[in-house]
Amino acid sequence: GAGVSQSPSNKVTEKGKDVELRCDPISGHTALYWYRQSLGQGLEFLIYFQGNSAPDKSGLPSDRFSAERTGGSVSTLTIQRTQQEDSAVYLCASSLDYMASGDGDTQYFGPGTRLTVL
Amino acid sequence: KQEVTQIPAALSVPEGENLVLNCSFTDSAIYNLQWFRQDPGKGLTSLLLIQSSQREQTSGRLNASLDKSSGRSTLYIAASQPGDSATYLCAVGGSNYKLTFGKGTLLTVNP
Numbered sequence: 001g002a003g004v005s006q007s008p009s010n011k012v013t014e015k016g017k018d019v020e021l022r023c024d025p026i027s028g029h030t031a032l033y034w035y036r037q038s039l040g041q042g043l044e045f046l047i048y049f050q051g052n053s054a055p056d057k058s059g060l061p062s063d064r065f066s067a068e069r070t071g072g073s074v075s076t077l078t079i080q081r082t083q084q085e086d087s088a089v090y091l092c093a094s095s096l097d098y099m100a101s102g103d104g105d106t107q108y109f110g111p112g113t114r115l116t117v118l
Numbered sequence: 119k120q121e122v123t124q125i126p127a128a129l130s131v132p133e134g135e136n137l138v139l140n141c142s143f144t145d146s147a148i149y150n151l152q153w154f155r156q157d158p159g160k161g162l163t164s165l166l167l168i169q170s171s172q173r174e175q176t177s178g179r180l181n182a183s184l185d186k187s188s189g190r191s192t193l194y195i196a197a198s199q200p201g202d203s204a205t206y207l208c209a210v211g212g213s214n215y216k217l218t219f220g221k222g223t224l225l226t227v228n229p
Contacts, residue, residue, distance in 0.1 A: 035217075043209075045218075048216065056216075105211060106164050107217065109154070
């Protein structure tokens with residue numbers, strides 16, 4: 001079946017512009033996660049959506065970052081007034097349900113969006 | 119705060135060798151541990167997930183072990199192949215569902 005997809009695959013923007021990154025999770029997955037992978041920093045958690053519950057935004061680095069998930073499926077990560085330090089690969093993942101039995105915990109990742117802020 | 123360390127940072131081996139990648143974590147109160155591989159410019163591919171109640175998981179030539187009390191996991195790759203060349207990431211899942219990642223081991227398998 002189809003995996004997690006993300007668009008665009010690459011985004012180059014100028015400092016100060018807003019960007020939107022899109023994630024389509026695996027059909028039927030109720031949990032969706034955003035991570036950021038910066039050069040030399042490793043992967044860091046940004047935000048988590050589970051069903052219709054309020055999202056956990058505790059990983060968002062600043063109030064310039066926001067995310068929404070419409071209809072329990074597609075998610076958009078928005079970065080306003082981009083800065084050069086926002087340059088990174090933004091990865092989206094989905095899972096059936098965290099703490100579910102069996103394979104429900106396995107997070108499946110998309111290919112990422114490489115964001116470059118000039 | 120959970121911290122995950124992977125050793126070595128890079129490893130180069132000849133084809134056919136068996137090898138072990140190491141992962142250690144500071145907080146043993148984990149829910150699960152997941153091993154991923156990442157190819158250059160690509161996303162992460164899940165290899166194995168070990169629940170906290172399990173000691174090991176196997177998939178093909180891969181075997182991952184977990185010793186929660188000592189805060190360690192190993193990924194064993196048997197009969198390595200050039201196609202195994204990638205970055206291998208260890209990630210620890212806590213009760214709050216957030217994965218904490220190590221910085222990875224860059225593996226190169228030379229033909």
